[in-house]
Amino acid sequence: MSDELNERSRRILEAIVEDYIGTAEPIGSRAVTRRHHLGLSPATVRNVMADLEEMGYIVSPHTSAGRVPTEKGYRFYVDTLLQVGQLDSQQKSRIEDYYRIDGLRVEERLREAGKVLSAISSYTGVVMTPRFNCTVFRHIEFLKLSQGRLLVIFVSRSGMVQNKVIETDLSLSQAELEHISNYLNQTLSGLSIQEIKAKIVREMAEEKAIYDKLLSRALELSQEAMSDELGGQVYIEGAANILEQPEFKDLERMKRLFRTFEQKSLLVELLDKSQQARGVQIFIGSESEYREIEGCSLITANYSSSRGTIGTLGVIGPSRMNYSQVIPVVDYTARLVSQILENELE
Amino acid sequence: MSDELNERSRRILEAIVEDYIGTAEPIGSRAVTRRHHLGLSPATVRNVMADLEEMGYIVSPHTSAGRVPTEKGYRFYVDTLLQVGQLDSQQKSRIEDYYRIDGLRVEERLREAGKVLSAISSYTGVVMTPRFNCTVFRHIEFLKLSQGRLLVIFVSRSGMVQNKVIETDLSLSQAELEHISNYLNQTLSGLSIQEIKAKIVREMAEEKAIYDKLLSRALELSQEAMSDELGGQVYIEGAANILEQPEFKDLERMKRLFRTFEQKSLLVELLDKSQQARGVQIFIGSESEYREIEGCSLITANYSSSRGTIGTLGVIGPSRMNYSQVIPVVDYTARLVSQILENELE
DNA sequence: CGTTAGCACTCGGAAGTGATGAGTGCTAAG
DNA sequence: CTTAGCACTCATCACTTCCGAGTGCTAACG
Secondary structure, eight states: OGGGSOHHHHHHHHHHHHHHHHHOSOBOHHHHHHHSOOSOOHHHHHHHHHHHHHHTSEEOSSTTSOBEEOHHHHHHIIIIIOOOOOOOHHHHHHHHHTTOOOSOOHHHHHHHHHHHHHHHHSSEEEEEOOBGGGSBEEEEEEEEEETTEEEEEEEETTOOEEEEEEEOSOOOOHHHHHHHHHHHHHHHTTOBHHHHHHHHHHHHHHTTTTTSHHHHHHHHHHHHHTSSOOBOOEEEEOGGGGGGSGGGGSHHHHHHHHHHHHHOHHHHHHHHHHHHSOSOEEEETTOTTOGGGTTEEEEEEEEEETTEEEEEEEEEEESSOOHHHHHHHHHHHHHHHHHHHHHHHO | OGGGSOHHHHHHHHHHHHHHHHHOSOBOHHHHHHHSOOSOOHHHHHHHHHHHHHHTSEEOSSTTSOBEEOHHHHHHIIIIIOOOOOOOHHHHHHHHHTTOOOSOOHHHHHHHHHHHHHHHHSSEEEEEOOBGGGSBEEEEEEEEEETTEEEEEEEETTOOEEEEEEEOSOOOOHHHHHHHHHHHHHHHTTOBHHHHHHHHHHHHHHTTTTTSHHHHHHHHHHHHHTSSOOBOOEEEEOGGGGGGSGGGGSHHHHHHHHHHHHHOHHHHHHHHHHHHSOSOEEEETTOTTOGGGTTEEEEEEEEEETTEEEEEEEEEEESSOOHHHHHHHHHHHHHHHHHHHHHHTO
16 A cells, blocks of 8 residues: 555655644645755656645645645554654653652642643643553442442552442441451452452352352442443643644634543543554544544553553644654653552552 | 612613623614613613713723623623522423432532533533532541552542542551541541541640550641642533633633633632632622633532532633523522532431 | 704725735646 | 646735714704
8 A cells, every 4th residue: 555655755745744744834846845855846746746636645725725634644644654753861851840749649640641741742631540440459448328329439559549339239337338348458459450350250159158248248349339430531631732723723623622522432432442552552633433533633652550551641633743743752651650650659 | 889870871781781691792772772662762872871881881892883891881780780580490400400310429410510500501610629628527548558658538428539648757557557547537527627627736735645656646647638728629511612602703812711721720719719708609700800711700609518618619601691591500500519419418 | 951863973894806926737848 | 757837726915995883973852
């Protein structure tokens, strides 16, 4: 597929994409020859551009304007033309500087990561908190709210606190609940939630617990408590940044984007998808049926603990994004977050 | 002060404000006579309008446009002209319908309240969560994160969970921490945080605790844990709604508003202020030095438990807001939230 | 004396005009 | 295959004109 472009076409496409990223204005043939001395005349470039247009890498918004990359164009650029450098140490320390705050909760640290991403990239930062499923169990606590309603508090090994309300038929006193908490805390500490779920199923099947009433209740409760996904919350930071981008002079477009931010479900979906993969992921515009973020791109990377990926963070900006700058920033931030979460445990 | 306007002027001001709220277009003398049959000719109305302008209740954006209310105009309208009705039962049930969800955490319920406010008003909903100071103590838990760093988890009586990280010199084992938690939970349960703070100070002063080492540590820890304000988080829902308002065609203005939303500190300040007062509060535009929300108004009401006000919620919209509709909605929602939080407990 | 009709005046916005220039595609020469 | 040349297109901008909504003022009216 990528063979259909020869070296010259590639260089020209690259020039167009990069200039467009810089200027947000359609790029004409003369501009290409002026800024990149390829040893070609505008006329030649024009011919190539006509070909590129035919192949769908670029379009011209109207007859006498220059050309603008299509999504296919960006995709090709990102996949085969772009080379991302390393961050120089100055940039690294600029990122690190944002983290020199003590006494923060994990949630705050993650939110902070989103702010860093948005501040450094000047686009919008997104962070998905770890799904509880992906974390290591540290502590559980049951509190009785009212008849039949229990508040469950989980703490993960890294100190993330989550809570939910469950409805149950079991009528238990607070003292019994404490026993159950204690039992679970002793038995399950250090296991991953996945392991715990498996363990519960196993023990319940064996029924060996049945004649210990409390134990059986403990299992029942914890199964209920862990039944559905927890977490996977999305922090969006610096949404206002994106307003600076000229493409969002279009009110309608902007509204659509902000509605998407508000709903979050789409973002969760996208970030989840990226969590399956490894390394830096790039979603461009409405590729793969996400019409809502038409004209936008999303760059993500996963952060992880020693047990593997636990969450995802990234940057949303216009498709006309400065990929070569943003990609290493996202990458580095993800590494930094992983490291910081690890350090929390000391 | 309000004597400076006679009945006729008032009616005309009212007409202008209400028409402007409806149309977002400057209101001319003819429009006033057409829509409200006051038995006056446009010329007469013009004379009155000239007076109103001189007194600062209205301005005309340019020579040949109609008049637009100033902040002073809105203020007068809200304070003395406006009469807010009750919600009819249809609207009430429309609001209540949003709450027919079980198994939600308190945080989710509050967030839901913000969504309701935004959906019903079609402006932006804001909810400030209870400051921990204003709540009743239910449960505390200490978990050791690393040397010198403790995770503290608080639960309020209504089931709100908050956590923070504290740094301490005391090196305590997890077992000791559990003892401390147990002790505190038994001693303090049911007291308000205010009372607890007072109690800690008292006991520490009496020094009677000193010879019980654990107890003294418990006091020390809990003082540390409760030292600074917790909570007071602000949920902003339906920010995108406000984009539908014609006044935000102006990009600059919109950016400023969204930056304000992002920072939140200003909102916290405003909501805090409103929490001092009782009943429905109305902030109009940049009254009282809040330049950032120029052109916007904020309508708030407090929600409360049986022990008094604990939080604030409200609606932000353009100053050209439909006060008579929104005020009762905010009021009713606050009552509903109070009631729901109360019900959580039994 | 308050109210109103009449009128001249102002000014923003819409619509129309023409000049400008960036950019194109095509053709023919190098 | 590359390039110079050229006719053509079309968005943008500055400028004008026109229209109408709305005003303030004045004089007449009840």
